[in-house]
Each structure stands twice: as structure tokens, then as C-alpha cells.
Amino acid sequence: MMDIYEEVRILLLRKGLSMRKLALKMKDVGYNVPVAGGLSDSFSKKRIRFQTVQEILDFLGYELVIREKKK
Numbered sequence: 001m002m003d004i005y006e007e008v009r010i011l012l013l014r015k016g017l018s019m020r021k022l023a024l025k026m027k028d029v030g031y032n033v034p035v036a037g038g039l040s041d042s043f044s045k046k047r048i049r050f051q052t053v054q055e056i057l058d059f060l061g062y063e064l065v066i067r068e069k070k071k
Contacts, residue, residue, distance in 0.1 A: 004053055005043040011060050019043075026059050 012022060023039045033039055033052060042048040057064055 003046075004048075005046075008043070008053070008056060011057075011062060015060060022056065022059070026055070029059075031055055031059065 019040045023033050023035045026033045
């Protein structure tokens with residue numbers, strides 16, 4: 001199982017964005033996200049708000065789905 005940071009980084013690669021570019025673009029349209037390394041630090045320290053992750057995924061055109069594991 002990948003952690004959320006790895007998942008988001010893969011999505012960013014697919015979109016041709018870096019974490020910094022993502023933060024700047026989100027800031028430009030009104031999202032309240034940390035810039036200048038703050039977003040990467042939040043992920044790597046595992047201290048990112050769930051709401052921030054949801055906003056990032058929404059901005060990138062994805063949604064978080066929670067479902068029961070297959071056995």
C-alpha cells in the first residue's frame with residue numbers, strides 16, 4: 001500500500017506539475033495551502049490536514065473513495 005504522499009506525487013507527475021507549482025496554482029485560485037516547501041514538508045512529516053489532501057485531489061480532478069478491502 002502506497003502512502004498518500006506517493007499517490008499525490010504520481011498524480012502530479014501525470015499532470016506535469018511539481019509540488020511547488022501545484023501549491024502556487026492552488027494559491028492563485030484561492031485555496032489556503034502552504035507554499036515554498038511547506039506543502040512537501042507537511043506530506044513528508046505526515047502532518048497534513050485531511051481537508052488539504054481532499055482539496056489537492058479536487059484541484060487535480062480526483063476524488064478520495066473509501067471502500068471495504070477485498071478479502
